[in-house]
Structure formats: C-alpha cells, structure tokens
Amino acid sequence: xxxxxxxxxxxxxxATKAVDSFSLTVGDGELVCLLGPSGSGKSTLLRMIxxxxxxxxxxxxxxxxxxTRVTPEKRxxxxxxxxHALWTHMNVFKNLAFGLKLRRLPExxxxxxxxxxxxxxxxxxxxxxxxxxxxGGQQQRVALARSLVLEPKILLLxxxxxxxxxxxxxxxxxxxxxxxxxxxxxxxxxxxxxxxxLALADRIVVMRDxxxxxxxxxxxxxxxxxxxxxxxxxxxxxxxxxxxANGTFTHSGFTVPLPVxxxxxxxxxxxxxxxxxxxxxxxxxxxxxxxDYGTHAIVDIELPDGTRLKSxxxxxxxxxxxxxxxxxxxxxxxxxxxxxxxxxx
Amino acid sequence: xxxxxxxKRIDWTGILFAxxxxxxxxxxxxxxxxxxxxxxxxxxxxIPQEFGLxxxxxxxxxxxxxxxxxxxxxxxxxxxxLSAIICLPAAYAFARMDFPGRSILFFSFLAGHAFPKFGLLxxxxxxxxxxxxxxxxxxxxxxxLVGTLxxxxxxxxxxxxxxxxxxxxxxxxxxxxxxxVFWSITLPQAGPTIAAAVLLSFVGTFYETEGxxxxxxxxxxxxxxxxxxxxxxxxxxxxxxxxxxxxWVPSFIALLFARRVISSGSFAKGxxx
Numbered sequence: 001x002x003x004x005x006x007x008x009x010x011x012x013x014x015a016t017k018a019v020d021s022f023s024l025t026v027g028d029g030e031l032v033c034l035l036g037p038s039g040s041g042k043s044t045l046l047r048m049i050x051x052x053x054x055x056x057x058x059x060x061x062x063x064x065x066x067x068t069r070v071t072p073e074k075r076x077x078x079x080x081x082x083x084h085a086l087w088t089h090m091n092v093f094k095n096l097a098f099g100l101k102l103r104r105l106p107e108x109x110x111x112x113x114x115x116x117x118x119x120x121x122x123x124x125x126x127x128x129x130x131x132x133x134x135x136g137g138q139q140q141r142v143a144l145a146r147s148l149v150l151e152p153k154i155l156l157l158x159x160x161x162x163x164x165x166x167x168x169x170x171x172x173x174x175x176x177x178x179x180x181x182x183x184x185x186x187x188x189x190x191x192x193x194x195x196x197x198l199a200l201a202d203r204i205v206v207m208r209d210x211x212x213x214x215x216x217x218x219x220x221x222x223x224x225x226x227x228x229x230x231x232x233x234x235x236x237x238x239x240x241x242x243x244x245a246n247g248t249f250t251h252s253g254f255t256v257p258l259p260v261x262x263x264x265x266x267x268x269x270x271x272x273x274x275x276x277x278x279x280x281x282x283x284x285x286x287x288x289x290x291x292d293y294g295t296h297a298i299v300d301i302e303l304p305d306g307t308r309l310k311s312x313x314x315x316x317x318x319x320x321x322x323x324x325x326x327x328x329x330x331x332x333x334x335x336x337x338x339x340x341x342x343x344x345x
Numbered sequence: 346x347x348x349x350x351x352x353k354r355i356d357w358t359g360i361l362f363a364x365x366x367x368x369x370x371x372x373x374x375x376x377x378x379x380x381x382x383x384x385x386x387x388x389x390x391x392i393p394q395e396f397g398l399x400x401x402x403x404x405x406x407x408x409x410x411x412x413x414x415x416x417x418x419x420x421x422x423x424x425x426x427l428s429a430i431i432c433l434p435a436a437y438a439f440a441r442m443d444f445p446g447r448s449i450l451f452f453s454f455l456a457g458h459a460f461p462k463f464g465l466l467x468x469x470x471x472x473x474x475x476x477x478x479x480x481x482x483x484x485x486x487x488x489x490l491v492g493t494l495x496x497x498x499x500x501x502x503x504x505x506x507x508x509x510x511x512x513x514x515x516x517x518x519x520x521x522x523x524x525x526v527f528w529s530i531t532l533p534q535a536g537p538t539i540a541a542a543v544l545l546s547f548v549g550t551f552y553e554t555e556g557x558x559x560x561x562x563x564x565x566x567x568x569x570x571x572x573x574x575x576x577x578x579x580x581x582x583x584x585x586x587x588x589x590x591x592x593w594v595p596s597f598i599a600l601l602f603a604r605r606v607i608s609s610g611s612f613a614k615g616x617x618x
Binding site: 073079083086088 | 509511512514515516517518519520521522525529530533534536
C-alpha cells in the first residue's frame with residue numbers, strides 16, 4: 001500500500017519552477033532517496049511533503065488522505081533539518097518531550113518514550129545535557145530522535161549529514177539505515193551525495209530541474225542509467241559525444257562498434273569497464289597519467305582532440321605517460337535525444 | 346628572550362579620553378552626590394562643613410515626593426507593559442512577514458525621533474486638549490508610549506530576525522501551532538535581546554520628562570518633573586540633589602539586572618542585526 005502519493009506537483013517561485021509536474025508513489029516502509037545537484041528541487045519537494053511549502057498545483061496525499069493544504073503541525077510527518085535546528089534554550093530531554101507534551105501525554109509516558117528513543121539513537125542518559133554541549137553528530141542524532149519519538153508515518157531527512165565530516169557521515173548513515181529497518185518507517189532522504197544514496201536507498205529518484213530523470217533501485221540506477229545526466233551524476237562515468245555511421249561510433253579516433261542507426265550519440269563507459277590494450281601502431285589514444293592507489297590504479301587517457309577519459313585497472317605498472325594505446329569498452333551504453341538507445345553488458 | 350619583550354607603551358589617547366569622561370560624567374555626579382548628604386556647605390569651603398541626612402528626612406517626609414515616586418513607577422510599568430503587548434507582535438510581523446508598506450511603516454518609527462521632540466509634543470498636546478487627555482494618567486501613558494516605540498520595535502525585530510527559522514519550522518513539525526511556536530521557541534530564543542529592549546524602555550520612560558510635564562502637568566507629577574520644579578522653585582539645593590540620587594536607584598537596579606539577563610553581545614546583536 002502506498003503511504004505517500006505525490007501527483008503532478010509543481011512549485012513555482014516567480015517565473016522559475018523549482019518542482020515541475022513531479023509525481024512519485026512511496027510504499028510502506030520504503031526508503032527513497034531524492035538525489036540531485038543543488039537547485040534540482042529536491043529540498044523544495046521535501047518541504048512540500050512536510051507542509052512548509054504549498055504546491056502551486058498538484059496534490060500530496062498521505063495514507064490516501066489529501067494533505068496538499070494541511071499545515072505542518074497537522075501532518076503525520078517528521079522532518080530532520082540539515083542544520084539540526086535543535087532548540088538551544090531546552091535540554092535534550094525537553095527537545096524530545098516538546099511534541100509529546102503538545103499531545104498531552106502523561107508525564108510518565110513521555111519520560112518512557114523519550115528515554116527509549118534516546119537509547120535507540122545511542123544517546124541513553126543524555127537527557128539532561130544542553131544541546132550546545134553536544135558534538136555535531138550527537139546533535140544530529142538528537143534531531144533524528146526528536147522526530148522519531150512522535151512515531152511519524154513518514155520520516156523526512158533534508159541532507160541531515162551534510163555538515164558532518166566524511167567518517168561520521170558514513171557511521172550515521174548506517175545507523176539511520178539500521179533504525180529505519182528496525183522501525184520499518186517510510187523515509188524520504190534528500191541528498192546530493194550519490195554514495196549516500198547508493199548506500200541507503202531502496203529506491204533512488206534522480207532529480208534535475210524539478211523533474212525526475214530516473215526512479216529505480218540503486219543498482220539499476222548505477223548499471224543502467226536512463227539518461228546521460230544520470231550516467232554522469234552517479235559514480236564516475238566517461239561520457240563521449242560522437243557520431244554513429246554504419247554501425248560504428250566515432251569520436252576523434254576512438255571507435256566502438258555500435259549497432260544503431262546513423263546519427264549523433266553519446267557513449268557512456270564506466271572507468272572499470274574501459275579496458276586499455278597496447279596499441280598496434282599509432283593507437284586510438286595516449287596515456288596521460290597513471291595514479292596508483294594500491295588496490296587499483298586510475299589511468300587518465302587523452303584522445304587526439306584532447307578529450308580526457310578515465311580507466312580503472314588493477315595493474316599500474318603496465319602503463320606510462322605518452323604510451324599509445326587502444327581502448328576496448330567491455331560494457332557501455334549509448335544515448336540519443338536524452339534516452340538510452342543501446343546497452344552492452 | 347629579553348628582546349622579545351614588547352616595550353609597554355603608555356596609552357596617552359586612552360588616558361586622555363578616560364580623564365575627559367571622568368570630568369564630564371563622574372565629577373557632576375560626585376558633586377550632586379555630595380550635596381545630597383550635606384547639611385551645611387558654604388562658599389568658599391571645598392568640602393561641606395557638615396554632612397548629614399537632614400534633607401533626606403525632610404525630602405522623604407514630603408507627601409508629593411512619595412506620590413511622584415508611585416506615579417513614576419506605575420507610569421513606567423504601565424507604559425512598558427503596553428509597549429510590550431503592542432510592539433512585540435508588531436516586531437515579529439516586521440521580522441517574519443511581508444506586507445504592503447512594510448519598509449515605510451518600519452522607518453516611520455524613526456520619524457518621532459527625527460524631529461525636534463518639543464515641537465511634536467506641543468502639537469500632540471493641542472490634540473490631547475480636545476480629547477480631554479491633558480493632565481490625565483492615560484494621556485501621559487499615551488505620550489510616553491510613543492517614545493518607547495522605536496526601541497521596542499527595532500531591537501526586537503533584529504532579535505526575531507536572528508532566530509533560526511528552521512527552529513520554528515521544527516516546532517511546527519512536531520505539532521505546535523503558530524502561536525505556540527512564538528511563545529515556546531521564538532520568544533525564548535530572542536529573550537535576552539528583548540529583555541534589553543524592555544529594560545531600556547522602562548528606564549527611558551522612568552526618566553522621561555518633557556512629555557510627562559507638558560501633557561501631565563499639573564495633576565500628574567513624575568519624579569523627574571518634581572525634581573525640576575524643586576530645582577526651579579526651591580532655594581535649597583539639597584532637595585534636588587536628594588531626588589537625583591533617588592532617581593539613580595532604578596537605573597542602578599536596571600544595570601545590575603541587565604548584567605545578569607543580557608548575555609554578552611545581545612545588545613550588539615539587537616542593534617546590529
């Protein structure tokens with residue numbers, strides 16, 4: 001059953017449409033990541049689900065009930081802000097108890113629920129602390145607990161880890177995933193970090209200019225990006241614009257057999273799928289630089305017109321600067337008019 | 346090590362300013378303070394011939410002094426209270442909402458302070474005369490209320506603007522209505538700066554003289570008004586001096602209170618925001 005249904009929602013600020021005819025259905029217990037660059041409308045969309053913005057047109061329904069014009073305090077959603085937005089004049093316990101008090105729960109019940117949630121986010125016994133005494137990660141955990149304690153139908157996370165360092169971000173990401181699995185809570189997670197989306201999501205919605213580019217499972221988004229934009233946004237991708245003639249894609253000496261009709265095309269190859277082999281004669285390209293990371297090496301390749309490509313290889317020592325090489329993509333996709341026309345795996 | 350020591354220079358500019366300030370502020374205060382505790386002080390003696398509390402007893406024995414103290418306190422309390430009730434929601438509206446005429450209205454509060462105050466007061470007195478407000482408590486309340494508007498709007502506006510909107514949204518999110526959010530989140534967050542504004546408005550009202558005199562006289566006599574009439578009409582300096590010292594009391598208490606309430610920088614935040 002769908003918990004959240006967004007139907008044809010548009011949000012315009014003056015002449016610009018932050019969200020443009022967007023539709024999405026989220027199932028019970030699903031964790032959906034809204035992924036996109038800044039300005040793609042993902043935060044605006046989340047704020048419309050939370051009730052902080054009203055759509056210019058379209059509908060938002062939670063549990064089958066239209067909430068398009070319902071104020072935030074009357075929605076069964078819980079929002080975690082990027083800036084955590086803890087109330088600094090209250091201690092941790094009071095931050096968590098505020099919403100429960102508004103619901104007129106008995107004191108003992110409030111205490112029990114607050115302590116249980118603090119335990120859940122790994123902050124048992126922190127109730128009396130001032131929010132300003134906590135580290136960034138702890139503050140974000142309190143913000144998460146403040147939403148969870150009210151047992152919302154939908155948890156909304158607006159780039160909650162963006163202000164934390166990489167190490168902490170990874171740990172909190174896993175904790176959020178664990179908590180989400182345990183509580184089976186429907187979650188929408190806004191991020192501009194593709195690794196975060198790939199690690200967390202049941203489903204990724206890639207957004208661009210207020211529209212959906214692709215909505216699919218993480219592995220599908222990674223392996224079969226629907227558009228060149230998604231291909232370039234998720235992971236590292238070599239994108240080469242060229243022309244197809246007689247079943248062969250060509251760009252500045254780089255040729256790949258491509259069984260599609262003649263015309264312009266964009267070729268997308270992951271670095272790990274771009275094999276380099278020693279050239280017979282002049283070769284398609286030259287080695288520009290080899291960076292050895294120990295477990296693997298990244299080889300920068302330069303085509304005759306100066307276009308740079310990346311290849312990932314397990315052996316760095318075979319290659320050196322200026323060496324002529326040939327390129328053999330093992331798996332690639334081709335796009336024309338913003339849609340995939342060919343995949344080879 | 347020795348040559349890394351910085352030669353300690355004498356800060357002549359600072360000393361000059363300190364001396365100038367001392368002469369201008371502290372010296373008159375000292376003279377007035379001394380007069381208040383003097384029984385006899387005749388020319389050409391530099392220090393009084395006789396110290397004593399004679400004039401304190403005489404001053405505090407007067408009924409008009411006590412009634413003016415009560416009047417001043419009740420006026421200042423009433424004006425500050427009304428000002429808070431009117432200005433704080435208005436300041437919130439200025440800080441958070443966009444409505445037609447917002448900027449012009451906002452700067453109009455400056456208008457009352459941009460022109461010679463006495464001319465304005467005389468014009469208002471003319472209107473109050475027709476409304477039978479001259480010589481009444483509420484007439485003075487009204488005129489002093491105008492004087493507090495600038496502080497009580499401008500400082501709280503900056504205080505409210507400094508409150509993180511996400512905090513307010515988070516409160517809406519957990520189920521608080523707009524009024525509850527204002528009461529439980531915005532007001533406490535802006536609290537210290539607003540306390541500063543309230544304090545300023547109380548002390549300012551307590552010392553306000555022209556309005557109280559022009560609108561209130563002769564029925565309404567506040568402490569400063571009484572002091573002026575003492576200074577003008579009494580040949581004895583000590584009456585005025587004792588009242589001056591009495592008038593320091595509220596600002597002294599206010600200062601002590603301010604030191605506790607106002608966290609460092611909130612004044613600056615209020616004015617600078």
